[in-house]
Amino acid sequence: MRQAGRIVALVLAELRTAAQAGVTTATLDRLASEIIAREGGEPAFRGYRGYPATICTSVNDEVLHGIPGRRVLRAGDLLKLDVGVRWQGMYADAAVSVVVGRGSQLAHRLVEVVEEAFWAGYTMARPGRYLGDIGAAIEEIVRRNGFSVIEGYAGHGVGRALHEEPSVPNHAEAGRGILLRSGMTLAIEPMISAGSGQTLVKRDGWTVVTRDGSLAAHYEHTVWISESGPVILTQL
Numbered sequence: 001m002r003q004a005g006r007i008v009a010l011v012l013a014e015l016r017t018a019a020q021a022g023v024t025t026a027t028l029d030r031l032a033s034e035i036i037a038r039e040g041g042e043p044a045f046r047g048y049r050g051y052p053a054t055i056c057t058s059v060n061d062e063v064l065h066g067i068p069g070r071r072v073l074r075a076g077d078l079l080k081l082d083v084g085v086r087w088q089g090m091y092a093d094a095a096v097s098v099v100v101g102r103g104s105q106l107a108h109r110l111v112e113v114v115e116e117a118f119w120a121g122y123t124m125a126r127p128g129r130y131l132g133d134i135g136a137a138i139e140e141i142v143r144r145n146g147f148s149v150i151e152g153y154a155g156h157g158v159g160r161a162l163h164e165e166p167s168v169p170n171h172a173e174a175g176r177g178i179l180l181r182s183g184m185t186l187a188i189e190p191m192i193s194a195g196s197g198q199t200l201v202k203r204d205g206w207t208v209v210t211r212d213g214s215l216a217a218h219y220e221h222t223v224w225i226s227e228s229g230p231v232i233l234t235q236l
C-alpha cells in the first residue's frame with residue numbers, strides 16, 4: 001500500500017501542475033496513465049464497475065466520478081482530481097481539489113475547508129477512537145464554515161480492494177460505529193458543497209453533480225491507523 005500510495009502521490013503532484021487553463025481533462029488522464037505505468041502500477045479505477053478512465057476529473061458543480069474527455073479547463077474552474085493505483089495487488093486512493101488559474105474567493109474557501117475537514121477526520125483515525133469520531137469531526141468543520149457535507153457518498157476501507165468495509169461517513173455521531181484498531185487502512189474523503197448536500201448522477205451514469213448546481217470540493221488520502229496514530233500513505 002505504501003508503494004501504491006507513493007505512485008498516487010506522484011500522479012497528483014504532476015496533475016496539480018498540469019491542470020492549467022486550456023488543457024483538456026483527457027490530457028490529464030493520459031498523463032496519469034503514463035506515470036502509473038512508468039512506476040509499475042496499474043490504474044485502480046479503470047474497469048471498476050465498468051469505469052472507462054484512469055482518473056476522475058470533476059469540475060465545479062461536479063462532485064465526483066467525472067469522466068475525463070474533451071472538456072477544456074478554464075481559469076477559475078474548481079477541479080477535483082481523484083486517483084487510485086494498484087501495486088502488486090494492493091490499493092491506494094486519494095483526491096485533491098485545485099483552482100485553475102485565479103479563482104473566486106468561494107472556490108478557494110471550499111478548497112481550504114475541505115482540506116481542514118480532512119485533517120480533522122485524520123486526527124481521529126487512531127486506536128481507541130470510534131469510526132463515528134471521524135465523520136463527526138469532518139461534519140463539525142464543514143458546518144462551522146457554512147458549507148454542506150455531500151449526502152449519499154462516503155469514504156471506505158481500502159487495501160486488498162479499492163473499496164472495503166467499513167464505509168467511512170462524512171457525517172456521523174462521535175463515539176458511534178466500530179472501534180478503530182491499529183492496522184486498519186481507510187480512505188478518508190470529505191466531499192462538500194457551497195449549497196445543499198443533495199446530488200444527482202448525470203446521463204453518463206457516472207458524474208455526480210450537486211442538485212442545486214453549487215460548487216463542490218473533495219479531498220482524500222489513504223490513511224493507515226498505526227499503533228501511534230494516523231499515517232498518510234498517499235504522500236511523497
Ligand code: MF3
Pocket residue numbers: 044045046048049051056065082083084093094095156187
Ligand atoms: N475515489 C473514488 C471513490 O472512492 C473512486 C471511484 S472509482 C470509480 O469512490 F471507478 F468509480 F471511479
Ligand code: CO
Pocket residue numbers: 093094155156187189220
Ligand atoms: Co475513495
